[in-house]
Amino acid sequence: SSGINAEYGEFEEDVEFFFEGDVPEDIKSPALEEYRKQLENDVTRDPVLLIGYMQTMQMALVSGGAMLRPMIVRVLGLKDRYPLGVKALDWPEGFSTTAAKKLYTERLDALELTPEQQNGIITAKRGVFSLNNKLIREVIYSTESRDVLLSMCKKVSIVCLIFMFLAIAYLFYLS
Numbered sequence: 001s002s003g004i005n006a007e008y009g010e011f012e013e014d015v016e017f018f019f020e021g022d023v024p025e026d027i028k029s030p031a032l033e034e035y036r037k038q039l040e041n042d043v044t045r046d047p048v049l050l051i052g053y054m055q056t057m058q059m060a061l062v063s064g065g066a067m068l069r070p071m072i073v074r075v076l077g078l079k080d081r082y083p084l085g086v087k088a089l090d091w092p093e094g095f096s097t098t099a100a101k102k103l104y105t106e107r108l109d110a111l112e113l114t115p116e117q118q119n120g121i122i123t124a125k126r127g128v129f130s131l132n133n134k135l136i137r138e139v140i141y142s143t144e145s146r147d148v149l150l151s152m153c154k155k156v157s158i159v160c161l162i163f164m165f166l167a168i169a170y171l172f173y174l175s
Helices: 008-018 030-045 047-075 097-110 115-140 143-174
Strands: none
Touching: 030 047, 030 115, 047 097, 047 115
């Protein structure tokens, strides 16, 4: 993995992994379409606004990736297949999220931006958070998410039943 500058290919590999190589050509997502249109409008109005999108998303990957990666691996049972499914969140040995954020901030601070551009970037960043939340809500409430959740609940239920059976068997053994 290439750290903060994670290549598009790593994201693509993760998507292909989760779709088992059968990635739909045209994924219908109202939230994603709204995101695309807003990004297009903002960047057409002022290309500098792309900084707001990039900083927000890259910092989310750097900050959240380190926390989310082990959770995703554990919850989805990917330990034996690591780093499949989380390549875009897998930082190289010695990568420091703190150092990466500091460097990113220093480089942004070095840009010569007008007050209007700075305000525009801040507004774009707020919009990115709102758009991200819409995407998250769409995923959480999708049929596919419900199917995955039900599948996971079934697995947990089976484990609980096995545990209960073992506990009852142990109690009978003691008596």
